[in-house]
Amino acid sequence: MQYRHTQVGYVTGGVTIAALPLIYYAFMVEDGELGLFAYTMLSGFGVLAILFSSLTVQVTGRELMFYFGPGFWTRRFALDDIISVEVVRNSALHGWGIRYTPHGWLYNVSGLRAVEVTIRGEEQLRIGTDEPEALKQALEETTAR
Structure with a gap:
């Protein structure tokens, strides 16, 4: 997917x-x-x-990639390195932008919902999104192969 x-x-x-x-x-x-x-x-x-006008998240056959605005702060992770994916709700105190929280790095432009991704060799990170279930499903389908 x-x-x-x-x-x-x-x-x-x-x-x-x-x-x-x-x-x-x-x-x-x-x-x-x-x-x-x-x-x-x-x-x-x-x-x-x-x-910080937007956050784009992309899942391809090989990687999870996300970036802010026109390509600022691009992060890429191989799908083979993803251990788990979970839909979560962030605290309003964690805010927006790029910040370190008790749950690992948070990348968010709006809202409180996110997908928490555990990556081999990395800490957990949270990617803010207004459609966390769809992102979780895409990651689970591509990592299950």
Whole structure:
């Protein structure tokens, strides 16, 4: 089974984009003009909005691959190395983006649902998705071969 799904990060993208006018306003009130630091901050938040705008997960006949936005932070794992797959719910305290949690690395752009994957030679990791059952099924079908 081939699987590919892109989840749009409405939360991460929305919060990051919402920060842009706030940063602009804060610098305009403080200094009356935008300096180099303000332009740097505005650009940085704009880049973050693009990089974390979505999370694409793909399962092919050989590997599990996922990446943020236009290909940022791509991770690849051979399907032969996958030991187990489980649908889980993340704590809201774990947030979004890339972070280390008590359950291993979390890659998430929106929501609390995820698939926890245990990989040989690695710790567990969680991949956030709005369709965890479909991802789990794709991984189980391809690893069962």
